[in-house]
Amino acid sequence: MHSQPLEGVTVLDFGQVYNGPYCGFLLAQAGARVIKVESRAGETLRARGNSSPATYPFASLNANKECITLNIKSPGGQSLLKTLVKSVDVVFENFAPGTMDRYGIGAQVLRAINPKLIYASSTGYGVANGPYREYLGMDITLQAMTGVMSVTGEDGGPPLKTAAAFADFIAGTHLYAAIVSALLGRTRSDEGATVDISMQDAVFPTLATALGSYYIAGEQRPRAGNRHPAGTLSPYNVYQTEDGHVAIICIREGHWRNLCDAMGEPELVEDPRFATMQARAENIDAVDERVNAWTCQHLKADIFAIAQQHGVICAPVQNLEDVTNDPHMTERGSLQKRQHEQLGEIAQFQTPLRYRDIDPPELNDVRSLGADTDSVLQELAGLSDAEIESLRDQEAV
Numbered sequence: 001m002h003s004q005p006l007e008g009v010t011v012l013d014f015g016q017v018y019n020g021p022y023c024g025f026l027l028a029q030a031g032a033r034v035i036k037v038e039s040r041a042g043e044t045l046r047a048r049g050n051s052s053p054a055t056y057p058f059a060s061l062n063a064n065k066e067c068i069t070l071n072i073k074s075p076g077g078q079s080l081l082k083t084l085v086k087s088v089d090v091v092f093e094n095f096a097p098g099t100m101d102r103y104g105i106g107a108q109v110l111r112a113i114n115p116k117l118i119y120a121s122s123t124g125y126g127v128a129n130g131p132y133r134e135y136l137g138m139d140i141t142l143q144a145m146t147g148v149m150s151v152t153g154e155d156g157g158p159p160l161k162t163a164a165a166f167a168d169f170i171a172g173t174h175l176y177a178a179i180v181s182a183l184l185g186r187t188r189s190d191e192g193a194t195v196d197i198s199m200q201d202a203v204f205p206t207l208a209t210a211l212g213s214y215y216i217a218g219e220q221r222p223r224a225g226n227r228h229p230a231g232t233l234s235p236y237n238v239y240q241t242e243d244g245h246v247a248i249i250c251i252r253e254g255h256w257r258n259l260c261d262a263m264g265e266p267e268l269v270e271d272p273r274f275a276t277m278q279a280r281a282e283n284i285d286a287v288d289e290r291v292n293a294w295t296c297q298h299l300k301a302d303i304f305a306i307a308q309q310h311g312v313i314c315a316p317v318q319n320l321e322d323v324t325n326d327p328h329m330t331e332r333g334s335l336q337k338r339q340h341e342q343l344g345e346i347a348q349f350q351t352p353l354r355y356r357d358i359d360p361p362e363l364n365d366v367r368s369l370g371a372d373t374d375s376v377l378q379e380l381a382g383l384s385d386a387e388i389e390s391l392r393d394q395e396a397v
Contacts, residue, residue: 002358004031009183010380012037012084013065014093014100016044018139018165019122019199021061022172023092027179028064029351029360032090035376036065039072040395042369050342059340060348063363066372069397072103076396080381085110085117087380090179092120092195094171097127097134107194117192118182122175126198137199142167146203151210151229155222170206171199227284234280234287235259238317239295245317246295246303253277255313262310263294336363373397 009032013024021036021043028034041047045058071077082105085091091110093100100106100121107119121127124137124145143149143161153160175197182193213230214220221231226247228236235256236249250256253276260268268274268290273283280287295303300316307314318326324347329335335347351360377383377397391397 004358006030006032010088011090012088016094018168019172020092020094022169023175024065025061026176026351026353030353034065036062036067037070038369040069046369055342056346059366062366064361066376067367067370068373068376069370071396072105074394074396076391076394078103078105080396081105082113083381085114090118094122096136097123111192115192116186118179120175120179120195122171122197124199126196126201128196139165139167142199142203146200147207151223153223154225167199167203171197171202174202232281234284235291237288239292241295241298241300241303244300246300246314247317248291248314258311262306262312
């Protein structure tokens with residue numbers, strides 16, 4: 001077995017909620033030693049208790065990390081971080097803008113102590129410049145600010161956010177990518193870097209299709225629900241089945257021909273209303289009516305199977321029970337059934353970053369708050385038991 005790509009890299013993870021912790025999870029599963037640093041009360045999700053909607057994401061996002069406490073508001077905690085930073089490669093956080101600077105432990109201070117340090121932050125709008133740099137941001141507000149909500153929903157309805165916290169997770173992914181890129185750059189320059197990830201920057205490129213339509217039309221089109229945002233592809237929708245729905249898309253003429261064969265209506269290829277992509281877009285209601293007339297006669301699993309046999313891009317609309325038992329993700333090891341003390345059996349996700357001949361580390365349970373404080377401080381800061389006890393007395397850890 002080959003070693004993990006980031007073996008030998010040590011990280012202090014100040015991540016909170018989803019954005020930062022997901023970056024830390026990816027780093028840990030790529031082989032880095034990730035030390036989760038929390039306040040004495042625990043980070044936001046841990047502090048909500050063991051039986052809340054936060055329990056599952058906390059357990060999943062913080063697996064395979066060591067856990068220490070450190071009170072960054074106390075002089076003792078600040079001094080301790082300055083000692084620890086001499087022995088680590090990466091410090092990252094997704095606090096409100098300016099939090100670490102306010103306590104005298106921001107990028108400039110820590111990188112002066114360790115010039116090889118990668119200091120990375122992820123905030124709503126980035127901290128380097130721009131009029132929004134001090135504004136707070138969370139997933140829903142970023143979906144609003146970036147325009148995502150304005151293109152999501154039905155024509156005539158209100159703007160909608162997606163229930164998936166994609167802004168947080170895509171920002172965490174960019175944070176990971178920037179840290180790894182900086183680590184690679186350090187191998188050439190022998191110097192660290194300061195990473196500034198903006199959630200707004202990370203989300204904006206996801207609007208590529210909607211923006212393409214906007215620039216062609218010269219104005220924003222009405223919200224299109226499940227249809228193509230530019231209205232130029234058909235079929236492109238969610239269609240009813242006997243037991244739910246399926247999503248079908250045809251992006252080439254060959255896909256449409258394949259779908260007609262799958263539906264048992266090859267003659268539709270010659271119908272002038274459907275003969276070209278432009279014609280189908282102009283007759284989108286008629287296209288959807290014909291496709292829906294076929295799908296509603298079958299189970300979604302049967303539609304899915306027929307579609308695969310005919311080379312049609314299709315998928316069933318799976319619910320949460322379906323996705324947590326997905327056979328493909330289970331076989332890949334992307335989902336692993338594990339026992340959780342409060343939740344019972346859960347489907348826990350593995351890292352999406354995979355390498356041939358290198359399996360990611362086995363998932364471990366989240367460590368209790370501060371479980372590794374003593375061992376980490378003894379190893380990285382060279383502190384004695386008495387010195388650690390003194391820090392506890394000072395409420396620094």
